[in-house]
Amino acid sequence: MDEKVGPSEMIVHLGPQHPMMPGPFRLNAKLRGETVVDSEVEMGWIHKGIEKILENKTYLQGITIVDRICYLAALTNEEAYVGCVEKLADIEVPPRAQYIRVIMEEFSRIQSHLLGMGEYASFVGFVSMFMYTIRDREDVMTLMDSVTGARVTHSFLRFGGVKDDLPEGFKDDVQRVFVNLRKAIDSYEELFSSDEIYRSRTVGIGVLTAEVAKDIGVSGPPLRATGVAFDIRRDEPYLVYPDLDFKVCVQKAGDVYARVQVRLDEMRESMYIIEQCLDQIPKGPLFPEGTAYGRRTPVMRVPAGEVFHRVEDPRGEMGFYMVSDGSDKPYRVKIRGPVYPTLQTLPPLLKGVKIADIVAIAGSMDTCTSEVDR
Amino acid sequence: MSGIIDISNIIYSYIPVAIILVVAILMPPMTMFLVKTLSPRSRGVSKYETYEAGSVPIGDARIQFNVEYYLYAIAFVLFDIEVLFLYPWAMIFQGHGITEIATVEMLVFIFVVLFGYVYLLKKEALKWQ
Amino acid sequence: MDANTMIDSLSTQFPDAVYDTKVGSNIRIFAKVKPESVKDVCTYLKKNLSFGHLCCEFGVDYPGRNEIEVVYVIGSYEHSVILTLKAILPRDNPEIESVVDVYWNANWYERETYELFGVKYLNHPDLKPLVLPEDMLGEWPLRKDYKGFPNKTARNLV
Amino acid sequence: MVIKNIIRAVKNIYFGPPVTRMCPEVPTRLSDRFRGLQKLDKSKCIGCGICANTCPNNAIKIVRARVGPTSDKMRWFPSIDIGHCLFCGLCIDQCPQEALSNTKVYLTGIIRYDHCDLLFTPDMLAREVDINAEKEAGKEVSRWTPQ
Amino acid sequence: MAVEQTDYEEIPGVTLTDRNVISDFVKKTKAQDILNWGRKNSLWFMVNAMGCCGVELLSTGMAHYDTDRFGIIPRNSPRHADVLIISGYVTKKYLPALKRIWEQMPSPKWVIAFGDCAISGGPFYESYSTHQNVDEVFPVDVFVPGCPPRCEALIQGFFELQKKIEAKQDRGTEY
Amino acid sequence: MELPEILFNPLARGILGLCLMGAIFLGAMAAVWFERKLSADIQQRYGPMRTGPHGLLQLVADAIKLFTKEDIIPKNADRLLFVAAPIMMMGSVFLVLVALPFGAIIINGDTYPIAATDMDISILYIEAVSAISIIGIFMVAYSSNNKYSLLGAFRNFARMIGYEVPLGISIVSVAIMAGSLNVVEIAQAQSPLWFIFKQPIGFIVFFIALMADMGRLPFDQNESEEELIAGWITEYTGMRFGLGFFAEYIHLILGSMLVVLLFLGGWNLPALLTSNNILGIILPTVFFLLKVVLVMLFVIMLRWSVPRFRIDQVVDISWKKLLPLAILNLGWVIALGLLGV
Known part of the structure; x- marks a missing residue:
């Protein structure tokens, strides 16, 4: 962005301490009146060097660190990391563990979408909506808490399996929560589609076309809102996703409204997936039998090699590239976060919009600064 | 009957206004003086600098206004004055036996104003930048 | 088009620039590329083989071999094959052509690789630090011989 | 429409009871797997140091401490810096003797006014020193780290 | 305390009243208890979500935990805030901004270190990019350990802060 | 029944105005409390509860706190x-x-x-x-x-x-x-x-x-x-x-x-x-x-x-x-x- 300002133009820093996002992030906007002339995203306010830290931790210790890459999708981060190691060390995960992983990851998707949507609603001035979505999110969090033992950073997955089995009566709890959640999601949808003020703030705002989105490398709901049905769960299946029936939620418009609609549909799909899993889940061990892997993970020396494993995060494509040199610590880990490209769409999208739309557009991307900075 | 003060003497009805005005003007400075004496002070290098979400601001906030703002303000002033003309007319509209004539006059007036309004709409001068 | 034909097409198109090709599985292929022709290869990949999605781009430091590898992981929205393209640079003066013109989102990846590894990208539109403060430039923290790490100044009570 | 929203709001006032958990007074029902402050069973601990090695954050150190509250015999036990502990549960999983276990303590016992008070000695982990009473008594007890 | 006192810049027309007769009087008498009552019951915290704990910070203000019960509400501007909650790792890049925000808050003001990252650096204590020992920079009043702590822990942290204010043991006021 | 003559005096009306001023201050505080409670109800929370019965004294606490907050006039501000x-x-x-x-x-x-x-x-x-x-x-x-x-x-x-x-x-x-x-x-x-x-x-x-x-x-x-x-x-x-x-x-x-x-x-x-x-x-x-x-x-x-x-x-x-x-x-x-x- 050019630092020079013309007459009646000014540069406003939105951030790093700004209510716009759950995480420090700075948007330098050059404004002419209310209109954004040019903008630039500055990152790195919470860059914590996870990639370097992972090089100094053993594989097992790494699980706790990758939890903290993105605080809203801790389980999918773990899945990507653990999946890498399993590919390198050639570990077969028993089916029951796979099903439990799918259940927990879909829960994590639901809670992330609920937070993202509510936060986004509060950005267009709809504070009560935020309260409602967080209220429903708390129920989901309680369910996750009862399985993993923590609310945000779970440390739940282990190499070859999961730490704990599902608790007694989990299925009933899930069904009870889902009855309420279905109703709540329906009411959100009705609210979003019937409220005129809301529609005037969202329909046709921040239109991301499929070409631009592909060029920038966007994935996840922002991409699917443009009409591209790209979903790692279907295109490059991992775990038991091939056995499950789900559809990839797609919207055509690519605007703010479509992105929120995609999230609403995805939550429904996630609930459907979880119900299938709970019906289909087989009995069996949580860890591969006849190996040393278990809750007490042995000190691992992973064979040398390189692997790229990607999973579908609530926000898109989460990938880990892991280089192993045969020791007990990874030689190099590269984290490919989904928000990293998504955030780069902001400067082109923000050209010519009003300030109030900045937060609407940025919020609808459902970005997670922590993951961008890593 | 609603007369609580003798309205015929116009000064009377403004004496309370004056009293309140004095109090209203004195109250904030008095409050701030009390606050100044009672409140603690913190130290900090950038305490008195302009807040801008933790960043160092670039440039002054007192920029030159857009020309559009002035056009806009002029349109507003025009319309507001037109509205002001309506007040005396509203007073004599009824009960003075001139209702029909007043109506015609006012229709002419409103028509002229509407003409200007439509012109502004067509010119998109009322679009906020 | 499956993984084998893709890799064949790539190596026939660039017989000099692309070497060490390998097919890992039917969705993973690997290749190495000469640093000077990385942009041409990427253009070809995007235009002809529909590799339109740059998953990530990063560096790996090998002080033993005195090399820095710049790795491009390139996927696609149309098919699920992922190509891992590697360019090997000398460690003391790593320089490589920027692929921002081909892949838009390479911009930030390259800025990050620049500040963390010191890989210099030629023809990059705006090569400045992304995640670290300006004054940390030149420390190249993700190289294996970074001195400032691990930082033991933190107070640990145990 | 706006009216619809208002109706929804009114409905919420009458049909949506508050969902608030009355936090400090009514303790929240925690899941059985909740990972709070660790508890040390001194009779099981063999001082092997696996927990210290496995801790991702180097929050555990093996120190010498008394075997029991009345005994003068000293043995090696883990002490944990709660200011560093991630509550990830790896130490508990990896402990070969199951000497460490989870408890649900996460509130009054471990919120401190001073960073240095966040060091939990083996005696405190074994609950031989009552955390709350120790806190009220002052710093001397809390800083007592038998080396 | 931690903020350098020597760099303090005198602004024309602003007089320091920290040695004022009136404030001395207030400090010594019951009036201080009334002030402290008001202060402890209206702790407005600043919205500054910085990491994992930031999400729990958001949840704390919401319906399930509802800090509004205690008069604790979020404010976006530091000029209106009383409590700075450091809710995550402070990086070298972010520290100047955070310091600015802290200095721009009007006194009396308090700091809560929420979560391991704020207390000690958490899992990132040996990173090349984070700033260690935040409590040497900010006069932290209450340490809430956990990674991240549950929402109840933050409420309990506020409780401890209230106790501290009531007992006139708080650090952040600089009377 | 007639109202006493003194009430028609402009000065007396001024004093009445001052009383109304005080009343409106109380009214504003009540309005803030009311808004906080009502918004809490809409959002299924409780709103102010601890400061006084049902948080009635919340605004008093807020006022006391605001009253003894430091007053900062930024350097670049127009003081007047x-x-x-x-x-x-x-x-x-x-x-x-x-x-x-x-x-x-x-x-x-x-x-x-x-x-x-x-x-x-x-x-x-x-x-x-x-x-x-x-x-x-x-x-x-x-x-x-x-x-x-x-x-x-x-x-x-x-x-x-x-x-x-x-x-x-x-x-x-x-x-x-x-x-x-x-x-x-x-x-x-x-x-x-x-x-x-x-x-x-x-x-x-x-x-x-x-x-x-x-x-x-x-x-x-x-x-x-x-x-x-x-x-x-x-x-x-x-x-x-x-x-x-x-x-x-x-x-x-x-x-x-x-x-x-x-x-x-x-x-x-x-x-x-x-x-x-x-x-x-x-x-x-x-x-x-x-x-x-x-x-x-x-x-x-x-x-x-x-x-x-x-x-x-x-x-x-x-x-x-x-x-x-x-x-x-x-x-x-x-x-x-x-x-x-």
């Missing part, structure tokens, strides 16, 4: 304007308060409004002085030399400019119907039928324009917390912020009173109910204040249940929808006048 702006805002709301009746006492069929003063042109006066507060807001924003504040001030201006015209026209319609510019007489003129039934479009226009004037939620662009931190008041600390805050809430109360006076029939009750002197002293005021509270309730509910407009949409609504509607309403009122209704 920065200090003068709260005076502007407070002065504006109090000057409005002078002309507004807070109810009425009906004795032997005669109505004595509880107001500090009585003017011929009080509605014009109210419109004029309430516009000062916008200048106050602009002074706050411009003097603090903060970009968020400046943007908030621009939005405030745009909104004021847009909505003052429909507001004025709808007030004129009311004045035509009542044949007077005196608020008390307008309220009296609605004795059998409230004006909301005679000119519903006028009421809608007036209410929306007044909401915009008060800066309540679908129209609180000047403060929009998500993008502009706190908008115009970002740089104000402690009691200065408190004054601005209180001025806003007093504005809310006065606006609700204006709605009740102009459209919802003021304190008018069937003569049967006020024939008794004791009832006549109490009932009209209670009835009036009840209506004010109901209007406030509606305004507050609206704030917590709708999203916010963008500023250009706000301006568009004003010029393209409300202004034609207001003129239509004027035509309707003229037609009614011609028919002699």
Whole structure:
């Protein structure tokens, strides 16, 4: 962005301490009146060097660190990391563990979408909506808490399996929560589609076309809102996703409204997936039998090699590239976060919009600064 | 009957206004003086600098206004004055036996104003930048 | 088009620039590329083989071999094959052509690789630090011989 | 429409009871797997140091401490810096003797006014020193780290 | 305390009243208890979500935990805030901004270190990019350990802060 | 029964005005408490609970705290304007308060409004002085030399400019119907039928324009917390912020009173109910204040249940929808006048 300002133009820093996002992030906007002339995203306010830290931790210790890459999708981060190691060390995960992983990851998707949507609603001035979505999110969090033992950073997955089995009566709890959640999601949808003020703030705002989105490398709901049905769960299946029936939620418009609609549909799909899993889940061990892997993970020396494993995060494509040199610590880990490209769409999208739309557009991307900075 | 003060003497009805005005003007400075004496002070290098979400601001906030703002303000002033003309007319509209004539006059007036309004709409001068 | 034909097409198109090709599985292929022709290869990949999605781009430091590898992981929205393209640079003066013109989102990846590894990208539109403060430039923290790490100044009570 | 929203709001006032958990007074029902402050069973601990090695954050150190509250015999036990502990549960999983276990303590016992008070000695982990009473008594007890 | 006192810049027309007769009087008498009552019951915290704990910070203000019960509400501007909650790792890049925000808050003001990252650096204590020992920079009043702590822990942290204010043991006021 | 002569003395009325000032401060505090409780109810929480029974003393605690907060005047601020702006805002709301009746006492069929003063042109006066507060807001924003504040001030201006015209026209319609510019007489003129039934479009226009004037939620662009931190008041600390805050809430109360006076029939009750002197002293005021509270309730509910407009949409609504509607309403009122209704 050019630092020079013309007459009646000014540069406003939105951030790093700004209510716009759950995480420090700075948007330098050059404004002419209310209109954004040019903008630039500055990152790195919470860059914590996870990639370097992972090089100094053993594989097992790494699980706790990758939890903290993105605080809203801790389980999918773990899945990507653990999946890498399993590919390198050639570990077969028993089916029951796979099903439990799918259940927990879909829960994590639901809670992330609920937070993202509510936060986004509060950005267009709809504070009560935020309260409602967080209220429903708390129920989901309680369910996750009862399985993993923590609310945000779970440390739940282990190499070859999961730490704990599902608790007694989990299925009933899930069904009870889902009855309420279905109703709540329906009411959100009705609210979003019937409220005129809301529609005037969202329909046709921040239109991301499929070409631009592909060029920038966007994935996840922002991409699917443009009409591209790209979903790692279907295109490059991992775990038991091939056995499950789900559809990839797609919207055509690519605007703010479509992105929120995609999230609403995805939550429904996630609930459907979880119900299938709970019906289909087989009995069996949580860890591969006849190996040393278990809750007490042995000190691992992973064979040398390189692997790229990607999973579908609530926000898109989460990938880990892991280089192993045969020791007990990874030689190099590269984290490919989904928000990293998504955030780069902001400067082109923000050209010519009003300030109030900045937060609407940025919020609808459902970005997670922590993951961008890593 | 609603007369609580003798309205015929116009000064009377403004004496309370004056009293309140004095109090209203004195109250904030008095409050701030009390606050100044009672409140603690913190130290900090950038305490008195302009807040801008933790960043160092670039440039002054007192920029030159857009020309559009002035056009806009002029349109507003025009319309507001037109509205002001309506007040005396509203007073004599009824009960003075001139209702029909007043109506015609006012229709002419409103028509002229509407003409200007439509012109502004067509010119998109009322679009906020 | 499956993984084998893709890799064949790539190596026939660039017989000099692309070497060490390998097919890992039917969705993973690997290749190495000469640093000077990385942009041409990427253009070809995007235009002809529909590799339109740059998953990530990063560096790996090998002080033993005195090399820095710049790795491009390139996927696609149309098919699920992922190509891992590697360019090997000398460690003391790593320089490589920027692929921002081909892949838009390479911009930030390259800025990050620049500040963390010191890989210099030629023809990059705006090569400045992304995640670290300006004054940390030149420390190249993700190289294996970074001195400032691990930082033991933190107070640990145990 | 706006009216619809208002109706929804009114409905919420009458049909949506508050969902608030009355936090400090009514303790929240925690899941059985909740990972709070660790508890040390001194009779099981063999001082092997696996927990210290496995801790991702180097929050555990093996120190010498008394075997029991009345005994003068000293043995090696883990002490944990709660200011560093991630509550990830790896130490508990990896402990070969199951000497460490989870408890649900996460509130009054471990919120401190001073960073240095966040060091939990083996005696405190074994609950031989009552955390709350120790806190009220002052710093001397809390800083007592038998080396 | 931690903020350098020597760099303090005198602004024309602003007089320091920290040695004022009136404030001395207030400090010594019951009036201080009334002030402290008001202060402890209206702790407005600043919205500054910085990491994992930031999400729990958001949840704390919401319906399930509802800090509004205690008069604790979020404010976006530091000029209106009383409590700075450091809710995550402070990086070298972010520290100047955070310091600015802290200095721009009007006194009396308090700091809560929420979560391991704020207390000690958490899992990132040996990173090349984070700033260690935040409590040497900010006069932290209450340490809430956990990674991240549950929402109840933050409420309990506020409780401890209230106790501290009531007992006139708080650090952040600089009377 | 007659009222004592002393009450008609202008100086005594001034003192009554000061009492009303105190009352409105308490009212504003109650309004804030009310808003916090109501929003909590809508959001399924409890709201203030601990400070006093049901958090009734919450606002007292807030006031004490704000009172002893440090007062920071930024280096780059315009000191004079920065200090003068709260005076502007407070002065504006109090000057409005002078002309507004807070109810009425009906004795032997005669109505004595509880107001500090009585003017011929009080509605014009109210419109004029309430516009000062916008200048106050602009002074706050411009003097603090903060970009968020400046943007908030621009939005405030745009909104004021847009909505003052429909507001004025709808007030004129009311004045035509009542044949007077005196608020008390307008309220009296609605004795059998409230004006909301005679000119519903006028009421809608007036209410929306007044909401915009008060800066309540679908129209609180000047403060929009998500993008502009706190908008115009970002740089104000402690009691200065408190004054601005209180001025806003007093504005809310006065606006609700204006709605009740102009459209919802003021304190008018069937003569049967006020024939008794004791009832006549109490009932009209209670009835009036009840209506004010109901209007406030509606305004507050609206704030917590709708999203916010963008500023250009706000301006568009004003010029393209409300202004034609207001003129239509004027035509309707003229037609009614011609028919002699």
